[in-house]
Amino acid sequence: RHAVLELAKGKFTTDPANHTGEGIFFSSRACDDYAIFSGGVYFSHEFGKKEDWILETDGLRGTTVIMKLNNHTSRKLKKVFDEYATVDGFGFNKTVVPVKLAQYGDDLLVSRSQAKRVLNRVDRFKTVIFDFTGVDSVGQAFADEIFRVFAIRHPDIEILDIRANKEVSNMISRAKVAAKSLDVGQVNLS
Template sequence: MARLRKRGETIRQFILDNVEHHPSDIVQIATEKFDVSRQAINKHIRQLIEQKTLIMSGQTKDRRYGLPPIKEVTKTFPLDNTLQEDVVWRNEISVLLPGFPDNVIEVWNHCFTEILNNAIDHSSGQMVTIGFKRNAVSTEIHILDDGEGIFKKIQREMGLLDERHAVLELSKGKLTTDPSRHTGEGIFFSSRMVDDFEILSGGVFFSHKHTEESDWILERYQPGKGTGVYMKMKNNSSRSVKKIFDAYTTSEDYGFNKTIVPVRLAQYGNEMLVSRSQAKRLLSRIDRFKTVILDFKGVDSIGQAFADEIFRVFAMKNKDINLLHVNASREVEQMIMRALLKAD
């Protein structure tokens, strides 16, 4: 009996831990995980609903499950010189995280204050709205301003081609439009500390998910005003500020000297990465790092000129940079090796 009770607790905890990512197919996921019938899983789901730790919406095929919020707050503040991110954190947000592990509170403190400070210093907006939602498994924080828009501002001040190009530059790190007051590290590190990090601004949606370890963008058809940042993290996460900083710094000087560049962000739609101009855009500003890892995930092929510009021309001019690549397909790897052989 005790063994059956423990197994039931394990199944119910699995449902709670995974329902946010599988709201419509959690029954199937749990059935396959524990090799039991759908009726057995539905019994556990009914129990969770009765305990008010799970909610259900829709009928039959459209049925979805989710976690009810324990605490949900939305507040709006004027974006003027009286707004201070540490004060908002201390008075409005930290008090909503009772009993959280120290490492989780530290991550939220870092990410919240960094993103709110960006809105205060850079958005040129009038108001900022902060949304907070916590359930039994995870916490979400939204920060939305009514300013110019982060990607549009980066594009304008750096003279970039468009907002998509701004996303590519932002993903590398060390990007700021106000170097006298900012290092350009805030968004880069914040996006890697939480489980889900998203920016919606203008016509572009940018996302970095911890589970995927990659950056990607989508274009919207109806551009909105301002910048919306969405962050989400499990309440029992083992991630810490130190772990993330250590992953991108060197032991010699503890500087932010390592970056991972998602190569597919250099693509526009279904175009091929074939030209030297595309390669130069990808390589822009990476001479600020000692180690650069080019992530070719999602890139099926590249052209000879694109590969040559990166792995022969740039590499020969920047021998002090450790240029690496990962997740290359067989075709991409062959083109890279061809360029490397020419460099020798």
């Protein structure tokens, strides 16, 4: 599950000298349907759907990747790339983090350590959008770590949230208000 969360963010590679880690991210968004079955985990991205999704399955060995694309699609790769580039148009600088993928079973997203897993590698982007689809609630420490602590440490990164329900939005707002009320020049977050 953790590996799938990292793949969903993009820029994840085990061999940075030879590739950027952008292939799976952009391939999954260019296709109509994209799925990876590996080690009992099933990850899927469908064009036009709000969210990626993940299931745990039994009995699968090895890895299978399925990619489907309509032969007569009007979708252009440039448009797919541009959706994740910042205004200058250069580079893969924007990502959407499906926060739901950080939840394991019935676990709630409450701790700073869970937030740090979600934040892993997002400092490589200029815009990070946290998608809270399917997340019923988050704890104060989880929201605080992302929307106050990380935001203060990385003022050059635009941090946004989407599809949060009222309860999650309230926790996020609380963390953002706390961040604004601090005199950042007097805060040492090291």
